[in-house]
Amino acid sequence: MISLPAPKPEILARRDTILADLARLLPEDAVIGEPLRLRPYETDGLAAYRQIPLAVVLPRTTEEVAAVLRYCNANGIRVVPRGAGTSLSGGALPLADAVVIGLMRMNVIREINYEDRYAIVGAGVTNIGITNAVADDGFFYAPDPSSQLACMIGGNVMMNSGGAHCLKYGVTANNLLGLTFVTIEGEVIEIGGRHLDSAGYDWLGLITGSEGQLGMVTEVTVRILRGPEGARAMLAAFSSVEVAGAAVDAIIGSGIIPVALEFMDRPCIHACEAFAHAGYPLDAEAMLIIEVEGSIAEQDMLLDRIRGICARFEPTSMKVAESADQSAAIWKGRKGAFGAVGRISPDYLCMDGTIPTGELPHVLKRISEMSVQYGLQVANVFHAGDGNLHPLIMFDANDADSFRRAEAFGADILTLCVEVGGCLTGEHGVGVEKRDLMTKQFTGAELSLQRAVKSAFDPEWLLNTAKVFPLEDNPKIAA
Amino acid sequence: MSTFSPDTEEALAGEVARAHAAREPLAIEGHGTKRAMLRPVQAAHTLSTRNLTGITLYRPTELMIRARAGTPIPEIEAALAENGQQLIAEPPDLRALFGTEEPATLGGVVSTNLSGPRRIMWGAMRDHVLGIRAVAGDGEIFRSGGRVLKNVTGLDLCKLLSGAHGTLGVLTEVALKVLPAGEATGTLSIRVKDVASGAAALSAALGSPYGVSGAALLLEADGITALARIEDFAESVTYRLGRLREELAAHGEARLVEDPRPLWRSIRDAEPLGAAPEDAVWRISVAPSQAAQVVASLQGAFAAKLMLDWGGGLIWIAGPATTQAHGAVMQAAAAAGGSFTLFRAPAALATGVPVLPEEPLPLAAIARRVKAVLDPAGVLNPGRMRA
Ligand SMILES: Cc1cc2nc3c(=O)[nH]c(=O)nc-3n(C[C@H](O)[C@H](O)[C@H](O)COP(=O)(O)OP(=O)(O)OC[C@H]3O[C@@H](n4cnc5c(N)ncnc54)[C@H](O)[C@@H]3O)c2cc1C
Numbered sequence: 001m002i003s004l005p006a007p008k009p010e011i012l013a014r015r016d017t018i019l020a021d022l023a024r025l026l027p028e029d030a031v032i033g034e035p036l037r038l039r040p041y042e043t044d045g046l047a048a049y050r051q052i053p054l055a056v057v058l059p060r061t062t063e064e065v066a067a068v069l070r071y072c073n074a075n076g077i078r079v080v081p082r083g084a085g086t087s088l089s090g091g092a093l094p095l096a097d098a099v100v101i102g103l104m105r106m107n108v109i110r111e112i113n114y115e116d117r118y119a120i121v122g123a124g125v126t127n128i129g130i131t132n133a134v135a136d137d138g139f140f141y142a143p144d145p146s147s148q149l150a151c152m153i154g155g156n157v158m159m160n161s162g163g164a165h166c167l168k169y170g171v172t173a174n175n176l177l178g179l180t181f182v183t184i185e186g187e188v189i190e191i192g193g194r195h196l197d198s199a200g201y202d203w204l205g206l207i208t209g210s211e212g213q214l215g216m217v218t219e220v221t222v223r224i225l226r227g228p229e230g231a232r233a234m235l236a237a238f239s240s241v242e243v244a245g246a247a248v249d250a251i252i253g254s255g256i257i258p259v260a261l262e263f264m265d266r267p268c269i270h271a272c273e274a275f276a277h278a279g280y281p282l283d284a285e286a287m288l289i290i291e292v293e294g295s296i297a298e299q300d301m302l303l304d305r306i307r308g309i310c311a312r313f314e315p316t317s318m319k320v321a322e323s324a325d326q327s328a329a330i331w332k333g334r335k336g337a338f339g340a341v342g343r344i345s346p347d348y349l350c351m352d353g354t355i356p357t358g359e360l361p362h363v364l365k366r367i368s369e370m371s372v373q374y375g376l377q378v379a380n381v382f383h384a385g386d387g388n389l390h391p392l393i394m395f396d397a398n399d400a401d402s403f404r405r406a407e408a409f410g411a412d413i414l415t416l417c418v419e420v421g422g423c424l425t426g427e428h429g430v431g432v433e434k435r436d437l438m439t440k441q442f443t444g445a446e447l448s449l450q451r452a453v454k455s456a457f458d459p460e461w462l463l464n465t466a467k468v469f470p471l472e473d474n475p476k477i478a479a
Numbered sequence: 480m481s482t483f484s485p486d487t488e489e490a491l492a493g494e495v496a497r498a499h500a501a502r503e504p505l506a507i508e509g510h511g512t513k514r515a516m517l518r519p520v521q522a523a524h525t526l527s528t529r530n531l532t533g534i535t536l537y538r539p540t541e542l543m544i545r546a547r548a549g550t551p552i553p554e555i556e557a558a559l560a561e562n563g564q565q566l567i568a569e570p571p572d573l574r575a576l577f578g579t580e581e582p583a584t585l586g587g588v589v590s591t592n593l594s595g596p597r598r599i600m601w602g603a604m605r606d607h608v609l610g611i612r613a614v615a616g617d618g619e620i621f622r623s624g625g626r627v628l629k630n631v632t633g634l635d636l637c638k639l640l641s642g643a644h645g646t647l648g649v650l651t652e653v654a655l656k657v658l659p660a661g662e663a664t665g666t667l668s669i670r671v672k673d674v675a676s677g678a679a680a681l682s683a684a685l686g687s688p689y690g691v692s693g694a695a696l697l698l699e700a701d702g703i704t705a706l707a708r709i710e711d712f713a714e715s716v717t718y719r720l721g722r723l724r725e726e727l728a729a730h731g732e733a734r735l736v737e738d739p740r741p742l743w744r745s746i747r748d749a750e751p752l753g754a755a756p757e758d759a760v761w762r763i764s765v766a767p768s769q770a771a772q773v774v775a776s777l778q779g780a781f782a783a784k785l786m787l788d789w790g791g792g793l794i795w796i797a798g799p800a801t802t803q804a805h806g807a808v809m810q811a812a813a814a815a816g817g818s819f820t821l822f823r824a825p826a827a828l829a830t831g832v833p834v835l836p837e838e839p840l841p842l843a844a845i846a847r848r849v850k851a852v853l854d855p856a857g858v859l860n861p862g863r864m865r866a
Contacts, residue, residue: 116682116792166629201647209635426631
């Protein structure tokens with residue numbers, strides 16, 4: 001279990017005053033204080049952790065966000081920024097003495113510009129909302145986390161989220177032009193703009209992925225791209241994890257960069273097939289979904305080449321989609337992977353480490369050994385092109401020991417990822433979940449440096465306190 | 480004035496620690512190709528990474544190369560080419576522009592975040608930095624990122640140091656994402672009547688589904704030419720050029736450029752700009768639709784030589800090294816909501832004017848605090864970016 005800092009008693013004692021003050025700063029319907037209406041905000045995508053916050057505010061404008069931050073800063077009140085609350089690392093988990101600032105009402109698309117290929121959107125616009133707004137004109141916003149129906153661009157920026165297509169199109173950081181940023185002092189700063197690569201320090205890059213540690217984002221200028229002529233997927237199944245890994249290396253080594261290259265292990269294939277009936281090969285040890293883009297002729301050419309490469313690795317089966325519908329069928333199982341695992345097991349932890357792709361066979365072997373050792377099942381999905389591994393550890397939340405084992409299992413996997421040359425998190429962020437593992441990846445001096453950079457933005461550590469950085473050695477937080 | 484060129488990271492850290500203790504500023508460089516960029520550094524000593532060389536890890540199938548900061552870019556490019564891969568951001572070779580001889584180093588290119596034509600489609604140098612090792616201003620060695628393609632663990636100091644011009648740390652090693660080089664390169668050229676119609680043609684090209692990876696506008700004595708590049712498998716390049724030509728028909732007749740690679744190399748290196756040795760050189764970055772207005776206001780202010788890349792969004796400018804010309808550049812960039820750099824200028828001009836846009840006050844205050852964290856005694860490249 002991860003510990004949270006003790007709430008500040010003087011803040012808890014002033015709860016009523018604080019609520020009254022907030023109600024003066026914001027429209028009436030934007031402040032929530034009743035316990036029952038606070039409940040929906042008590043957790044995020046890491047549902048094993050729950051905490052009712054002091055209050056929730058739902059501002060509609062940058063000025064309102066600035067006013068709340070200015071007030072909280074002046075009064076030493078902690079704040080927890082929140083988008084849709086889909087974080088899988090507990091990034092949006094409230095604290096008992098904190099005001100949650102939810103940006104879901106900042107959901108307006110302010111400008112779409114096809115000539116210069118950008119859109120300016122409120123932080124509360126959903127990821128899919130951006131693509132939906134430009135899809136009729138043939139454009140899209142590239143990073144596509146599986147949570148894209150719900151998650152919001154502000155949360156994507158703060159987590160630097162990725163998606164299945166980021167091997168080609170990059171993650172959130174690679175698709176941004178500008179931000180409206182609000183400091184803990186309530187200063188509103190425009191970072192970047194409608195153009196590429198502002199001169200000076202790369203604040204845009206530093207803020208992206210900072211998990212709400214440096215300030216809040218209220219508006220985002222994203223690049224939008226013209227979609228390809230078309231896209232099609234194929235499936236290739238293999239008799240071992242090693243062979244599937246070698247096929248991935250051969251595809252990348254041939255000079256083809258598929259837009260997506262997804263890997264599933266046997267337990268994951270079985271779970272997805274039972275759930276989605278996608279026609280996945282149940283006799284395989286590992287399966288790849290490979291997607292290419294272009295005109296029909298280009299798709300044929302690339303899929304032919306990839307099929308030829310896979311054939312060298314004696315696949316147990318291969319299926320090339322002949323149509324968009326068949327493509328969708330191949331993706332159906334993968335897209336439902338989390339739900340599928342959720343059906344087998346009452347609860348699961350979704351881990352998110354990255355490894356050098358060449359280490360995959362070794363890492364999967366170690367994970368299956370750990371699975372036996374901890375007595376818990378695990379299924380693995382893997383963004384094979386970029387090394388981002390998602391082991392789904394199944395446990396029973398009603399059994400405290402099962403949860404304890406699941407957490408320890410997860411920590412062991414992430415430690416292994418670091419040991420083989422990878423990292424603790426590829427896209428879900430550190431949050432509270434991996435906070436105490438940060439010492440596995442960074443030295444004490446490196447963590448101090450990062451903490452000092454945070455302090456340069458947030459000297460009193462009011463912003464999303466107790467996330468990302470271990471609580472030890474931190475005078476601003478009494479654990 | 481002496482130059483230290485340590486051959487280990489530890490020794491380099493030792494030099495920085497000594498400078499920190501003595502409060503003695505250091506000019507930080509690799510081969511010094513871009514010593515004349517931005518403002519002159521006020522330092523008694525120079526610290527060079529030129530002896531920290533060599534590729535330390537290259538995994539073609541993991542799309543990753545790692546090398547020490549002083550490794551010359553051509554050495555890295557050669558190793559990649561052997562495996563059919565390339566540096567994605569196509570960093571420029573600015574030896575001609577700066578009148579220097581040795582090739583740029585990896586550390587220098589990352590510290591200045593310089594990207595070539597491919598930036599418009601595939602991202603900037605900073606987008607592909609997977610991990611760094613660096614020495615902070617107090618001599619402490621630190622890492623950020625790693626060697627894998629996806630990593631969101633902790634604050635991204637890789638991006639903070641990319642483009643910081645050596646003022647926040649001395650890079651000692653960098654891991655980059657790399658990609659396969661396109662099998663073939665094809666380019667269409669269209670004569671256009673003015674910058675606005677050129678930018679419109681490039682906007683149509685970049686807004687097409689054909690993956691345009693270079694979009695430049697050349698302003699020559701005999702007219703203006705828009706260029707659009709496609710890099711891919713040979714069959715795809717042929718097909719896509721054909722479709723693109725149809726798509727661009729409304730903007731003019733598109734001609735196929737023979738052997739386009741040298742042309743793009745020259746655009747990458749800003750050769751068509753034709754900067755004279757005594758000229759100042761600026762770069763403005765704006766939304767491409769603003770290009771025509773920026774160009775008009777510059778041409779109204781002084782005898783500006785111009786070249787446009789990134790669909791019109793990157794405007795290279797050469798002209799007289801005067802405060803009046805600089806004022807016109809600053810004003811044009813601001814009016815278009817963009818950013819500028821005084822890229823190269825005699826010290827007399829560069830020390831007397833802001834060479835980058837001023838930051839709003841609250842951000843400048845944060846910048847000072849961040850600088851104090853990474854370089855407490857202010858010994859790394861003082862004066863490089865701001866007075
Ligand atoms: C089923 C499922 C699938 C997922 N798939 C993916 C995937 O494929 N790829 C991926 O990368 N992630 C994935 N995620 C994780 C999650 O969706 C992303 O991290 C997402 O970006 C979070 O967005 P959100 O709006 O829900 O943010 P929240 O969860 O509300 O917040 C995320 C973090 O950002 C901070 N924050 C939010 N908004 C702001 C703001 N405006 N200013 C400052 N700080 C802010 C919060 O304090 C928190 O630390 C998945 C999650 C689920 C539940």
